[in-house]
Amino acid sequence: MTTVRRLLPEAADLGVADLLRDLATARVAPPFNAEAMDFCADFAQRLRREARGLPEAQALAFWMRGSGIRRLAADFAELGSDGCVLVPRGTALHIPPANVDTIFMYSWLLSTLAGNRNVVRISDRAGEQTTLIVDVLAELFRAGHHPGVRASTAVVQYGHDSRLTDLLSAACDLRIVWGGDATIAEIQRSPLPPHATELTFPDRFSFAAFDAAAYLALDDGRRDDLARRFFNDAYSFDQLGCSSPRLRGGEPAAAGAAGRDLFDRLAGVVRERDHEIATSTAIAKLAYTRRASIDWPVGRARSYGSRLTVLPLDRYADVRGEFCGGGVFFELRVDSLGDLASYVERRDQTLVQFGFPADELVSLVRELNGRGIDRIVPVGEALTFHRIWDGHDLLQAFTRRATIDLTEAHLT
């Protein structure tokens, strides 16, 4: 018998068959039922208390607060109608990444709100924040207020074990896999039932674009504020989140001055926040930036200690791929936002922007026509989760549509 370590609803080593049988007895609940909404709000409240000083967990707690959930419920209600009822998919299997501690919680909680049963596989390399989240949930389940959610939730922990992934995949109606690409490829070797669907969130790349004239029109205080927001975009997750910008563009008119000013201020924020970079990351950055100078048309670097290095590109180069994180930016000047379009690829996820008018942004998206860039956000919002992520509306993806054609049969 294949056994697995279950962390929630209560810790046990048990057979996968037993785990799945237990779960199958749980009711698939109606979307946005009162218990699921209470559960999410209670979780957010406890997390806010327990995760002091952990910005990503605080962001999650804020996102899942009562008013946020009520707004989601309203959004969800608009997706359906009397003729089109959104119903849960059944059982969702979530495979989050080992190295981002909170992002998977968004999809898991959304799936819970959608009424699904949820199996979450936690990596054996999971970090501190994951442990904290599991502890908060364990406490919540012990308190006994959410028996329905408790019965329809299973959190398991295992390393690379394709047998377990096979068994869990065979029992799910929806599989959600967070990248990297190698992890997704590995998970996809485990077949899904014929009716099941899958959402994947692979490796992504992100840009930031600043309109130089708009930037230079700002006063000192606003420039500092912008630098602080840009810091949050870039330095959370050590710049390794898929939506953390690493390439920034700007327009040429005074772009040099604007770029220098912005990065000088960013360096100030890095100092002010006393953002620490692990020594191994600092060394990896040295190696990465030296490699970059050999491989790509990099001009003279601007280094601000080991925490911020700006590599100006003389012309566009594909700098996607392996990355060290920890505060390395490529800088490219373009004449207009439209010039960016020819460089955009399928992998490109987020464009963080400052100072561009709405019509330019919309026409960029229309020109790209789906080739890349799933979201454009203002500076400071790169890592803010939205129910539409990587081009998928998760509330739709976690449900299916049952349609009711109310027209009378035309009897003759």
Place this chain on the structure above:
Amino acid sequence: MRTVNVSLDELFERRQYRLQQGEKERLLTAELAALTERHRRACPGYARILATFPPAAEVRGIADVPYLPVALFKTHHLASVPDEEIFKTMTSSGTTGQSVSRVVLDRATADLQARALAAIMTTLLGPRRLPMLIVEAKHVVGRGRQFSARVAAVLGMASFGRQHFYALDDDMNLDRRGLADFLGRFAGEPIFVFGSTFMVWQHLVQQLAPMEADLSDATLVHGGGWKALQAQAVDNATFKRTLLDLTGVTRVHNFYGMVEQVGSVFLEGPDGYLYPPNFADVVIRDPATWDEAPMGQAGVIEVVSALPRSYPGHALLTEDLGIVHGVGDPATGWGGRRLEVLGRVPKAELRGCGDVYAGQVTAS
């Protein structure tokens, strides 16, 4: 092409570890600055790096010499000589799956490395070659154009000994009879014992019975890192005490070196610190700023060497942490900066949404 200049000759000819630090730094700085220019002209990749990260206009000291992170040699072929002048390629002994460093040597650099090692070893062992006990299996020391660091170390050291005896059989068991014969034959004579730190501990110390081997006339030189022994909670003091109790050996010298700078070996003095030879030195850098750290403060070890002619490896930032504990007194025979190696920089727990690249901080 100029091969060896005046300061390098002087660094070789002066007795090792006997230079005053100030004089040494003057000679070495001039030599390193010349090497920077040599590699800038001859190695396009190196020139690109210096264009992107321009070094100090005036090289006033060793710390002003531009340095490369050692991991660069794992991904990029950096050569300052044309392919036809490459005499051999050194590779690091990375474990399976890890990328290995590749360092190309021309004849001149290989000769300098041999000369450097000879200068160090004859200072330690005297001018005569000693009977040599090698803690290694003979079959491990194969031949080929590419040498692992461990094999290269044995081959390099073998020339300072004679009547070489390999202490391990093909199954890595101690050849007890052979060892007894060897020690009996040279009883009362000075002998030279060499092996990697791990091999000495695992295959000599762990297999020897007390007083089975009398090494009180031996000089033991060992190196290659403490990582495996740290897992067994064996530090340098434990290592030396255990060996002394077991074999009576008193002259035990750890060495610190890397495949990217063969020949520039730091040798442990009687006080337990590692001393660079005349033609090499160490800079400790603060990883927050990459400036030189004050004496006594831990930081990342940068090693400089006047030897590398065929590749731009004359100043390399390692992935090791260390402290410089002042400067030794040349009059005692151990002058130069006193280095303590604290071990590998710990790997950070990398975060992000994906399969984050962590390959850059790996063992060499």
